[in-house]
Amino acid sequence: MSGPVIAVDWGTSSFRAYRLDAQGGIAERRESAGGILRVRGGDFAAALQAEVGDWLAAAPDALVVMSGMIGSRQGWREVPYVACPAEPEEIAAGLERVDWGEGEAWIVPGLLDESRPGQPDVMRGEETQVLGALAALPNGGGLVCLPGTHSKWVRVESGVLQSFATYMTGEVFDLLQGHSILSRLMTKGAVAVDRWFLEGVAVGQGGGLLNRLFSARSRALTGNLPEDAVRSYLSGLLIGDELASAVPAAPTEVHLLGAPTLAALYEAALAKLGHSVVRLDADAVAVGLHGLAGHLDAAGRAP
């Protein structure tokens, strides 16, 4: 690796950047709400300058590598998906360069999984986080969970991203707590990892989610659920339904990669169901982007 790297995780609603030294160490980090939907008139070059222009000025030869929705149709440049199973080299080979007259910037491709007939799945950004966590997986393999608005479950074997599945758990939770008949029952507050959350996880195991959701209301109406517990119970229900589908029934080791608050919910739910959890570095995306920059350098900065 020859020079400094600016690693950017540019999603729909957030912008995260790391200034990395030549060894990949995080020299500085930065985060904003400047996701791609906030970029005016599609001027991503100006947006990137506004976010990290000082870093670029200080290191004009820095290699900028970006992952996430910045590579989608709504982003700077639509970079075609790489099909699963995908090796790190295949993902690196899919990198595409953007011309912006300000040094060198590349965008990471997303992944496409077409292994289930009629149910293709896609991701943009999480593949780079998993790449950054490969070294922490035993023999480069395991089941990786990235909780979020759209949770991703990635099956990795010998360093190859084999397959994955997306769950809209976070988004459905936000809709239900914000706009549904259940909202009216809820007191203010955050989700707690308490007996009501775990009760929701247990009830969520039974399938028939559209029915079980209503139990948040009927239990509250009949005095079987305190009003200040509805939010945690609902969160448990949804995560429980996700886990019933995403994790095998037999005790399984799950590698969790995500922000601490959300990861804590998944860890508690997985433990309740008898699974074991290993937490991965939440900054894995910086490691993944640095590794991809290394591939670029090794290839003479061609993908």
Place this chain on the structure above:
Amino acid sequence: MSGPVIAVDWGTSSFRAYRLDAQGGIAERRESAGGILRVRGGDFAAALQAEVGDWLAAAPDALVVMSGMIGSRQGWREVPYVACPAEPEEIAAGLERVDWGEGEAWIVPGLLDESRPGQPDVMRGEETQVLGALAALPNGGGLVCLPGTHSKWVRVESGVLQSFATYMTGEVFDLLQGHSILSRLMTKGAVAVDRWFLEGVAVGQGGGLLNRLFSARSRALTGNLPEDAVRSYLSGLLIGDELASAVPAAPTEVHLLGAPTLAALYEAALAKLGHSVVRLDADAVAVGLHGLAGHLDAAGRAP
């Protein structure tokens, strides 16, 4: 039955009334958006006057019988639930009178099903629709589906409402089509009973709803679902998930009670899965309310 009855189905967001003759025939009907949430300052007496004051003036001795959320905590008077299994006589015995100085008005109790531990279920209004449909059920029994914002599935045996389950299918569909990442993919239009709807029903059979929902997006992104079909596919997915849980796998006769447009979706989905469908009269609530009025009269207008 001695006199005229005004039958009122008063829900959260709608008001439906029938002026019935002494034999229970529908002489006139009326419908408005004046659900209980629209009633200012909780003045339900004034609201009822505004809706059917002319009927009352023409027949001051009419018996007003009301079902639905009007009997909830947010309604005119909270009428305690009757527990399942519930016979028509038990429901009639739970009727409560409201005093409003304008003749006689009664509210029907809701039903409570506590047969599944930790998953109590409640309804207000649908029990009266089922009562009105009992005569149409073979030997007074069968599986009755009332599709809606919150679909209800009621198991009836020998004229007794044995048990039931609620599915939040309609509400979740509205949230997803109105406020989710899927909304952006959708073109305008209504749900159609077409191959995409039926494809959604099939995919919805597989469980893991939070994952399958995302297929509406990933299929559209990968060209496996036309944009103008996302809405129908999503509707099929949700109804498919509901049916996978609500109906036994073996071919089953389902009695459908609901508005024609929504009932048509359920009928197509049930047929696709090999079940048979019998449509019940969508005005069954008027029959049910007339029957309860008969119980009141037989009991000397005591419940």
